[in-house]
Amino acid sequence: MIADYEADMLAEVLQRAPIAVLTNGGEYGLSVEGHHEKVWERDPKVTAAKGDSDWYDYISRQKARQEMIVTRRLRALVPERKLYIYYFTDGSAHRMRYSGWKRWEWDYRDMQPVSDMPNSSVYFRHYNDGWSGKYDMLTMALNCVGGHRALGEDLSYNWLSPGWPGEGRPEPAVSDAEHYEGYLKCNYTAGMIGGVAGYFAYDPVEDWVWQLMVLGRVHAAFSHLDDFLRGSELLPGPGMHVWSTDQPAYEFPTGDADCRVLCRKHRERDEWLLCAWAAAGEDREVQVEIPELGRVTVQATAVGRLYRGRLEEGGAVVESVDQDAGAPGRQPR
16 A cells, blocks of 8 residues: 555656655654554464564664565665665664663664665764763764664665754753764765755744755765765774674774764775764874774864875875864754
């Protein structure tokens, strides 16, 4: 039924214009264990089909089986598309963070075929501490990246939000524009090639407008780095992820927990792309040790600073590619 509905709706669009990207917001049909286990376990047909599997494995397989009906229909309808994205198909931002994380996820190993590309969703102060703290958003995003890369996916198209006002939301509920820009630059450096701007409130509208502007600004900057992004590898860094200890952290330690540095290395030449972000505190210089490139000094800023690195006879050289960058249109509250 869902496949028929989606195909009929999109067929009307295709009569008028080509479709480049399809984003399926999901949140229909079979859900996760945390929502519906008490209902499933009352159905003898379900428990018989589940057998000795745990709920996570069983529901992940079944969700993937169901969603592939929709995926196949839409892929056939728009074969020339650039992307079909189903929300959510990711390596899990909360993987291994606490014992009950599987109750709120599907296994990416099963869900990977559903989307043309993995897509994570990490929103400001939504089951996290924001830009810094014990459960910061970049650590969560890199947890997803590790899950994707473990299955051969280096790029992603993510769902994003620097916050929205509303009842029950923490304070501050909405980020400043500067730190959101820096977070987005880290995401792009980690392999994001685009994303969906989510704003989950009706007003004030101005909070949504600047969020769209910042995403557009960072996407424009990385449009000049697209060939490098697609022709490079995200470097693992020297440590392992703080929660998913079987996978790399995918960042380089600076000696400052709130100064984050990510780095990519081109596959065919000795060139590097670095992003240095001050997730909290003043803008400041930090040093990092990058394999082959060596020890370099970079400026970590709230808006994120991008550097191109190369080797010369005198050693490593890093040059900022966005030194005049500043976030548009909004002052921190």
